[in-house]
Amino acid sequence: MLVKAAGPAWDTVVRGWPVAVALAAAGLMGLGWWGAREVRRRRAHAALVEVLRLPLSQIDALNDEEFEFALRDLLVRDGWTARKVGQKGDQAADVIGQHSQRGRIVLQAKHTTVGGKVGSQVMYQVKGTAGPVHKADFAVVVTNGGFTRDAKAWGERHQIHWVDRERLRQWAEDGVPLHALLRLPARKPRRTVVRRAA
Known part of the structure; x- marks a missing residue:
């Protein structure tokens, strides 16, 4: 058989x-x-x-607006479509980026002195506007200084990412993409509703 x-x-x-x-x-x-x-x-x-490899010494020498443009350029380097939007009344968004796999990101730039620290108040502002106003999937506060312990803890509890001096060095000097540095997950594509004509 x-x-x-x-x-x-x-x-x-x-x-x-x-x-x-x-x-x-x-x-x-x-x-x-x-x-x-x-x-x-x-x-x-x-x-x-x-x-586009920016040493921290060069970043420290920038003014606020130049810092925002630098962050935009770093996002573009990482594969995001990004634009600088920061100005008076920007509602806690200086750079907005879009990525085909990761969605929308909002960066709040805080250029400061080397020893300067960003406090929790900035985190509260970003949390209040990133999603509701800017429709962001991710919100990030970036500084060439540091963050207070409370600001870091509050940000981590409320999904507000932070980039301090050391993380900025890895991003700007070493070339680690921001989404890899912060471990930003890929987002599922949003479904578009197609309405049929009656």
């Missing part, structure tokens, strides 16, 4: 081998294409990091 069953199975394999070979070749080509694309993406990011 096994021999009888094996005969038709073997015939199917012999007749279907071109299809199996074609499928395997297509799979290998797909893997090769994906691998080549990933290599190109990594090389492009490495080139951008080389072009």
Whole structure:
């Protein structure tokens, strides 16, 4: 019985081998294409990091507006579409970015002296406007100084990310993307509702 069953199975394999070979070749080509694309993406990011590497000493010498532009440029380097929006009455948003996989991010920039510290009040302001006003998936306060212990703790409890001097060094000098540095997860794409005409 096994021999009888094996005969038709073997015939199917012999007749279907071109299809199996074609499928395997297509799979290998797909893997090769994906691998080549990933290599190109990594090389492009490495080139951008080389072009835009900001040492902390240079960041410290910026004025407030230049600091905001620098943060925008760093986001763009990391693959975000970003624009500087900070001005009087900006409702705690200096830079807004959009990412195809991570959604919308709002940065509040606090350029200060090296020993300066950002307090909890800034975290409260960002929490109050990032989602309701700016529709942000992520809110981040960035400084070239530091944060008070209370500000860090409050931010972590309420999902307001913070970038202090050490994290800024990793982002601006070492080229670690902000979303990797803060471990920002990929977001599920939002569904768009299609309404049919009646």
